[in-house]
Amino acid sequence: MTAEQERESRLLERIQRGELVEEADQMTPEYRDNLIHLMLMEADSEIAGAFGYVPWIMKAPTPAEMLAVASITRDEVRHGRVVYKLLENLGVDVGDRVKQFDFTLRVEEKDFLGQGRAGQDERVNIFYYPIDRWSDFVLFNVLMDRGAGHQLEDVLQCSYGPWKRVMQGIMKEESMHIAHGDTWLRRLGRDPATHDELQEGLERWWPRIMNVFGRPKTRRNATYQKWGLKIRDNDAVRQAFVDDVSQVIAEAHLTMPTWTPDWNVVPEEGQAAG
């Protein structure tokens, strides 16, 4: 056994015993690379998400909602900052990164990315779509905050101690964002004046959110599971999300869109959600 193989089996045993990884010198290069990739995806998404919300502080329908949007935006910047700090501890040059990428970059509303990407940052690709209406902001809280919540649930059980610990506070705030979205979804969905616009928006955002979870049984997901960085397969997370969101969609008098994945289409690059 080479020194590298020995190191690898020591780390695997540690993870299988349920002991957390705490320090960089306990990692193998493969573990470190995968961990960094997942944390960059989260941190870049938090910041890109926050920047997409910024205009809605000014455009929110009431002063109470201006404050709600400002506070959600602040939460997202905080989440980004917390995860970037963990990345800095692993040697990532975060200052350089935020200078290098334009986190305000958005595609046109008509553009569909599928599992592709629009920029070089690591954000989950739904964060490339623009939020053009108040109902889009509401749908983003209902769908993406909830979808991220389901994805990040695995982090609460992951093998990297520092990430697992910050996730509890992040998840608490995400659940408030979801509740904000759900309240507005019911309000707009039950009002005949706004129902149809909301249904149209739901249908537009649905394939985008479905694509966030990635393809079933990917090699990459198997690697994440091996290292305890993810617990479930992409498809299981997607299904948990669909089961959860269907209730509020019904309560808002909306119709659940249909979605048929075509996994035969090979994405240009591995899907953001791995």
Ligand SMILES: [Fe+2]
């Ligand atoms: Fe967040």
Ligand SMILES: [Fe+2]
């Ligand atoms: Fe959020």
